Amino acid sequence: MQPFTTLTSTVAPLELSNVDTDQIIPKQFLKRIERTGYGEFLFFDWRQRPDFVLNRPGYRGAQILLAGRNFGCGSSREHAAWALEQYGFRCVLAPSFADIFHSNAGKNGILLVTLPEEQLERLLLQAKAGDGYALTVSLEENTITDAFGLELRFETDPFRRECLLGGLDDIGLTLRHGDALTAYEQRHDADAWMRARA
Amino acid sequence: MKQPKTMFAKVWEQHLVVEPAGEPAILYVDLHLVHEVTSPQAFEGLRLAGRPVHRTDRTLATVDHNVPTDRERVHIKDPIAAAQIEALRRNCAEFGVELFDVNSAEQGIVHMIGPELGATKPGMTIVCGDSHTSTHGAFGALAFGIGTSEVEHVLATQTLPQGRPKTFRIAVEGELPHGVTAKDIVLGIIGRIGTDGATGYAVEYAGSAIRALSMEGRMTVCNMSIEAGARAGMIAPDETTFAYLEGRRFAPKGPAWEEAKAAWRKLPTDEGARFDRELVIAAHELEPYVTWGTSPGMVVAITDVVPDPALGATEADRNGLARALAYMDLRPGTPIEEIAIDRVFLGSCTNARIEDLRAAAKVVAGYRVHPRVRAMVVPGSQQVKLQAEREGLDLLFKEAGFDWREPGCSMCLGMNPDILAPGERCASTSNRNFEGRQGQGGRTHLVSPAMAAAAAVMGRFTDIRTWVYKQAEVVA
Numbered sequence: 209m210q211p212f213t214t215l216t217s218t219v220a221p222l223e224l225s226n227v228d229t230d231q232i233i234p235k236q237f238l239k240r241i242e243r244t245g246y247g248e249f250l251f252f253d254w255r256q257r258p259d260f261v262l263n264r265p266g267y268r269g270a271q272i273l274l275a276g277r278n279f280g281c282g283s284s285r286e287h288a289a290w291a292l293e294q295y296g297f298r299c300v301l302a303p304s305f306a307d308i309f310h311s312n313a314g315k316n317g318i319l320l321v322t323l324p325e326e327q328l329e330r331l332l333l334q335a336k337a338g339d340g341y342a343l344t345v346s347l348e349e350n351t352i353t354d355a356f357g358l359e360l361r362f363e364t365d366p367f368r369r370e371c372l373l374g375g376l377d378d379i380g381l382t383l384r385h386g387d388a389l390t391a392y393e394q395r396h397d398a399d400a401w402m403r404a405r406a
Numbered sequence: 407m408k409q410p411k412t413m414f415a416k417v418w419e420q421h422l423v424v425e426p427a428g429e430p431a432i433l434y435v436d437l438h439l440v441h442e443v444t445s446p447q448a449f450e451g452l453r454l455a456g457r458p459v460h461r462t463d464r465t466l467a468t469v470d471h472n473v474p475t476d477r478e479r480v481h482i483k484d485p486i487a488a489a490q491i492e493a494l495r496r497n498c499a500e501f502g503v504e505l506f507d508v509n510s511a512e513q514g515i516v517h518m519i520g521p522e523l524g525a526t527k528p529g530m531t532i533v534c535g536d537s538h539t540s541t542h543g544a545f546g547a548l549a550f551g552i553g554t555s556e557v558e559h560v561l562a563t564q565t566l567p568q569g570r571p572k573t574f575r576i577a578v579e580g581e582l583p584h585g586v587t588a589k590d591i592v593l594g595i596i597g598r599i600g601t602d603g604a605t606g607y608a609v610e611y612a613g614s615a616i617r618a619l620s621m622e623g624r625m626t627v628c629n630m631s632i633e634a635g636a637r638a639g640m641i642a643p644d645e646t647t648f649a650y651l652e653g654r655r656f657a658p659k660g661p662a663w664e665e666a667k668a669a670w671r672k673l674p675t676d677e678g679a680r681f682d683r684e685l686v687i688a689a690h691e692l693e694p695y696v697t698w699g700t701s702p703g704m705v706v707a708i709t710d711v712v713p714d715p716a717l718g719a720t721e722a723d724r725n726g727l728a729r730a731l732a733y734m735d736l737r738p739g740t741p742i743e744e745i746a747i748d749r750v751f752l753g754s755c756t757n758a759r760i761e762d763l764r765a766a767a768k769v770v771a772g773y774r775v776h777p778r779v780r781a782m783v784v785p786g787s788q789q790v791k792l793q794a795e796r797e798g799l800d801l802l803f804k805e806a807g808f809d810w811r812e813p814g815c816s817m818c819l820g821m822n823p824d825i826l827a828p829g830e831r832c833a834s835t836s837n838r839n840f841e842g843r844q845g846q847g848g849r850t851h852l853v854s855p856a857m858a859a860a861a862a863v864m865g866r867f868t869d870i871r872t873w874v875y876k877q878a879e880v881v882a
């Protein structure tokens with residue numbers, strides 16, 4: 209996983225609540241067995257419309273996405289995180305995120321920042337002007353800044369932050385606890401009613 | 407005295423492998439269900455790292471999302487779908503995972519077969535690369551959906567790093583009115599708390615109306631927990647649960663069965679245990695519901711009208727509501743009962759169990775599907791299909807003009823050939839009405855099986871509470 213430290217980029221505003229993972233990556237692209245090649249299908253149906261935000265010239269190459277509440281709700285498909293990351297988004301700012309999407313994003317080096325509605329509305333207004341409004345998101349400092357003196361602080365889960373900063377692989381982290389796992393399984397397997405198969 | 411505990415806390419604590427300081431807890435996974443769509447990249451990850459599947463005895467796989475529902479489905483015409491199913495076969499053979507393949511008598515939607523096999527049991531932790539894993543919580547298991555990186559993690563270690571969710575008790579008290587089903591309970595809950603109303607919580611459904619539900623109904627309620635944003639939904643195991651499980655293939659037998667029941671009886675939430683949040687709903691206030699928009703929270707009672715988007719709280723919300731109305735081609739103020747439909751889909755892991763098919767068959771018995779409507783029934787599993795055929799439900803459906811098909815996810819998400827054409831409007835017993843969910847440009851209204859069946863006959867939504875049953879005696 210690619211580490212996330214500090215990112216400066218233009219910001220694309222997607223002013224919609226409850227953007228679901230079916231929209232982020234429609235089902236027809238879930239039949240592939242590879243982990244790459246999803247970027248071009250991000251928001252596939254919405255991108256058919258020329259006025260969709262990502263089709264507007266001012267937002268080409270944006271790596272930061274602003275969105276409404278409950279971003280990433282619905283299906284557990286990690287393809288949504290792959291599509292965002294492979295399209296070029298490394299950071300999403302929204303008032304709230306759905307649970308499974310949150311963990312999928314973290315595992316793919318995408319930083320999700322939860323901001324209060326008022327702060328987001330301000331950023332949305334500026335981003336909607338379409339004249340290249342940019343933000344700098346620093347995970348090292350837990351700050352969001354712009355060229356006009358804005359400075360916002362944000363909270364992150366300390367463990368997720370370490371993983372993102374270091375680009376750490378979760379399986380490797382868990383395997384450090386191999387002895388605890390062996391001991392647990394010896395105890396736990398004795399309970400017949402916890403077995404998957406009788 | 408011991409501190410009273412919630413059922414969630416008991417299951418959680420019994421599955422803690424280790425709680426490393428400053429890191430999420432490592433939770434043991436008792437049962438890992440696998441399907442073709444979210445697993446290929448995970449198996450590929452194992453292969454690249456040279457890792458085996460840590461516990462094949464705790465892993466089960468089936469094919470459901472992509473499989474066609476016609477009789478010749480063994481030969482899948484879509485080459486990409488065929489390749490994905492082929493990949494699952496190869497992966498299961500290579501890693502030693504048991505697969506319930508297309509022609510298995512136990513194939514079906516992954517959330518149907520876990521319970522049917524008796525693999526799903528109270529007190530377990532269950533995961534699957536699918537958000538509707540919450541279904542299994544109906545047995546008093548802690549069950550939740552995961553992403554593909556997590557699938558790989560579970561395959562490799564049989565554990566998951568997890569932050570502890572908060573707890574939310576939703577009690578539905580009293581008796582459900584006539585015509586109001588488990589589906590209406592959960593739609594009613596989502597309508598009240600919103601699609602992010604339970605984000606960050608493990609929900610426990612309780613109250614007399616929940617306890618009165620069959621296992622089928624409980625699964626319907628838990629299934630849609632994710633539609634309220636919840637990590638998981640759970641219902642305390644009781645005699646209904648035990649009666650369902652007894653004798654199933656992977657359920658304990660003989661003395662082990664008695665031991666298991668004794669252990670399961672200790673699972674329900676202790677008297678006086680504290681929840682982080684509580685909500686009580688009076689069952690008599692619930693009605694048959696119909697979603698009007700593109701999110702399951704956009705839901706009203708059958709006797710209601712399409713709402714006005716100006717009622718949204720923020721600009722983003724108002725944009726969402728207006729967008730939904732435009733997509734659904736509806737105008738504010740339109741009575742739900744005047745909305746005409748083109749298609750009916752009776753299926754999915756929400757509502758394709760035997761009880762759902764019985765309820766719908768009872769409605770259509772003696773009627774014909776409206777001439778404009780194309781209606782299909784897709785049983786959730788081979789076992790449900792067989793049972794329904796034994797009871798003659800297939801004949802009732804076919805006589806009424808329904809298409810009777812082979813099990814799979816089908817038009818719940820349209821990854822197989824079963825899809826809506828652009829602009830078609832569908833009454834669906836599934837769980838998601840997102841834009842394009844059932845086919846690009848398709849319009850989905852979520853309803854209970856009985857409401858879907860009645861809509862098929864009338865060609866528009868209709869209040870099931872006033873339905874005239876023609877052959878009530880035909881089915882139990």
Ligand code: SF4
Pocket residue numbers: 470471515516517536538754755756814815818819836837
């Ligand atoms: S039936 Fe629908 S919701 Fe259920 S597992 Fe299949 S696609 Fe997912």
